Amino acid sequence: MSSSDQDDAPDGGEDSPLFRRRGPSSADIAEIPVSQSFIKAASNVGFSLFVLAVLVVTVVAVTYQPPDPWLQSSAAITTSLSRVLPNSTYLVPDDSLLPTGEDFNSSSVPAPARADEPDEAPVVPASAAANATACDPDAPLNCSDPRVLAAVKAFNAKAFFRRSIVFLSYEAPVPGPKPGVCDVAWRFRNRKERSWRRYRDYRRFILAPGEGCALEITKVGKFRSGINAARRPQRKGPKSPRVKAPVVDAEINDTIPVVGSEAEFKRGKYLYYMRGGDHCKSMNQFIWSFLCGLGEAKFLNRTFVMDLNVCLSGAHTPDGKDVDGKDFRYYFDFEHLKESASVVEEGDFLKDWKRWDKKKGPGRITVRKVPSYKTTPMQLKRDKSNIIWRQFNGQEPENYWYRVCEGRAAKVIQRPWYAIWKSKRLMNIVTEIAGRLDWDYDGLHVVRGWKAQYKKNYPNLDADTSPDALAAKVPTLIKPWRHLYIATNEPFYNYFDKLRSHFHVHLLDDYKELWSSNSEWYNETMALSGGKPVPFDAYMRVIVDTEVFYRAKTQVETFNNLTRDCKDGINTCNL
Template structure:
């Protein structure tokens, strides 16, 4: 998903530089690290994760199905005056070379894997000083943010938070030799007590799958975990009904990427934020010798 966001924003930045509208396919592939199956899953809807309405208001972007429908309608009505199209099959044609192109549609075609990493060339190469990624246009989905607001409200917006990263990083002793021990239940109690007053509301944002892993903190804090609020995405929730409507009437899984998005936003709103790689462990976020 992160690679998709990076590439998508590069494409949107290029379209803005060319004074064009970016045509966007709302289907995204979710990385296996965020799926129940552990495998990459295609066909997810961008709108599950991000606010597409805000994006359309902030940047020159249109949804692909809507664009193709209007394009076909135009060409049917004006058989002798069809929309001009230039197909660009090679990454070697740069945005600068297309700046003055008068074709109504610039259709970039990349066969197979992008050679020499096309999007790196656009956003980080020679064009970087002209083409800026519009990060400000990308907001999290209102459906997810409503969950964040509800969780914060249940704690009266008076809480502290600790971010506990474990998962595959805690299992990889070569890159993160201390993380597992530094985020053990006993170590967490010692570290958090040194930074957060006892008996505060404490939200734990984590990828640790075992709910009871944080029970020792409950002897000192009113602990809150994301799973304590599972009814907010259950089959009677507003989130469930709205995402099912986007998915043609089929239920949508509240997946790992959504969990991270909500956890992160709740964490950001805490009065005190205890971070794994700044406060809990001696290890570096990206592995040994990367601090």
């Protein structure tokens, strides 16, 4: 082959494709600018640091175990519930509201996605609805006209834009008492309530023709004024026109779950806590202990046997005496609890146990009795018995339920705070009060009671919350003539009269009809108590009072804004 042929060969020339596929020569490398080399090296180092950071974050996320979210911080846990006396009696004062799962950001279980309930109800412009159908301006108003609902949606979207209300769904408008008036009902939730419960409102709207075919709302009634849109419960038997059926919340379902059959009962695995020393203690200690048992049941993958009977501490009764026989459902949402955790009611459980247990033979129900809290949940993890029966027969504080979750067990038992919500019956009263104030009010929390008299730990509280001090301080914090809701444990109704010259003052006792003998709450609690009247006790007042305060636009707290004293006494402000 000639030299010219070699030059023309496919792999011989510098311009050939094979030559271009080869790596760069040393001359080419020398020609690469230093800046490009530096950029390439820096990008490699940056990518390596990024990968390392992702790895560290992943390891931390997998291994980190958050503490129980009491008041949303571990420091608050140390200074409240986990702070005990040498005899394990709580220091937490009974005049403070017990936070529940719906009050926490970190451990609350989010609401499941529901296709039928959008987070924001779509608002249809009134003009769009008007263009959809032909209209006659002189024709009488028909509440079933789509323009009515479109006008109501547009009005609500504008009126409640800054009031933390999320509209979920609307019901068909119904005629009011006279022409031009329609009653409309809808479901909503409040952004300040972290649970995903729904509430109902129904209002009366007066409408008039607007521009073109649109309708304009000229007047709107107050909260739940549209009584024609309120659903009445279906009564069985002959109708009596003289009896007015009370409006009830048809969405509450706190019936007691039952075991269906003997086979189902024997297949189940149960954790049964016998009543201990927590009974008749403060509500804070009761729930702290109850969640310990519920957390152990979850850890052991068992159904928790719970007693719906609650003993109300004398701290919440007029005469200071403990009151036994209260129903758990008066204070907490049992429907949500049984949806969030596996529970059975103690009374039915013991009946089924006695009925289906065979003392001898293959059908016997196996039981593991645990006499002391010192037997840890980890030691019971592999137990195959049908029933693990924890017995708390010792003396206080050895017989407190929460002792099970102390020590090494505290690292493995996570209290299911998300399972405990406040009673929807009480929250309906909260919604009623806030609704009557049109969700546009400010709040003042005035703590007095025994703290104001305990000068050793609270030397300034009494003077800083006196009528004269409040009249001088509060107007500097809240705009004049606003609706002001005062949440307080001060028993004298006229104590805040000096504030009435500056604000429209509202107190819980202004709404006594919401728990009177004609109220929805009264009828619903009567059904739980077997027909016996249920008193609206002091702990119920604390729940309602504080929850209404939490929904205020501006919130003035006693220990943050009104007094120099610390919430838990002298030298505790920084804890």
